[in-house]
Amino acid sequence: MPTPYGSRGGMAFGAEELRVLRRALALALHPTPASADDVQDCLRLVDSLDEATRESARLRAFLLADLGRYRAALPGTAAGYLTLLEEALGAGYRPHPDDLAALRALRGNPTAAALLRHCRRTHLLALPGGRAAADDPAKKKDPAQKPATPAPAPAPSRPAPSPRPARPVPTPGEVFPRRKPTPPPPNEHLAAG
Template sequence: MAFSADELRVLRRALATALNPAPLQDEDVQDCLRLAEAVDDAVREAGRLRAFLLADLARYREALPGTLPGYLELLQDALAAGYDPAADDLAALRALRANPRAAALLERCQVLAERSVRARLVRATRAVAPAPRTRLLALPGGRSAADEPKPATPKPPVPSKPPAPKPSEVFPPRRRPVPPPPPEERVAG
């Protein structure tokens, strides 16, 4: 991103104001707002350009090997813009490694992909690792007995139900079936 001479003057005034706070004139505020809007526009445009480049790269990758020169050039441009090669890129370059440019680009992409995976693993382990415990220290001038609040009258304990029901409550005991009467008693009479 490049700034014009006027934008640099506005940026310099904004930084000076941030370091030494002072009231700003209305014109300076408007200049800062215009500069912020221009920077936001440039960031949005860079995002759109990146999305277009990645979509174009995917189209070229799908049309390989016929688009080899264009694909290699687009991939180099994407890498220069900070793109981390995807698994599809590595697979395509492996299939094309007979081409010396593709082989050299494959080595570069493998290094970048490995670096990216390692960085993600480090971030993941930092997010999972618990923070170190700090020791609690007593500070001088703590509460005295006179500062402590008076205890409230205790309420009688409320009987609470256990959090989990007993198995006999969930699964009532089975009743054994009553055996049928002996055949002699079954005779209707």
């Protein structure tokens, strides 16, 4: 059965699981009838992956709950909190405003200062707009920081003139010449007035 590999969310596979996975991929790439044993092996692997995924989610929930308890007991639990936060960040956790406030309060600790820099760098890598911008705690004012000077806006550039075509572009009149109007059909019966 694949097992969660640490708290980073990766999976460790055994030799038998890798054999089944290779066979399943080969069947997907080159469809041939699968034997009953292959189907059963694939189903067992799927069940194992599902269980490992559930276990990984349980471990993550436990880690985040533990992180919240340690954060609530700061500053007395600084060492444990920083270790848990570092582990959670490595597993893809996005720090909450409470985490950033706790790191700012602990910034005299070199580990806390390094984690705070890491969290701010992570937010700087996000694209502007979207959910990340709305939830970005780094945008909140820190009294110890000076406001950033906005960069000057780049001068608007004119689009480069398009090169002249080798042949002139025909006008609609040249492409679709006017048709001569057709005369109305002669009316044989004239109405007498």
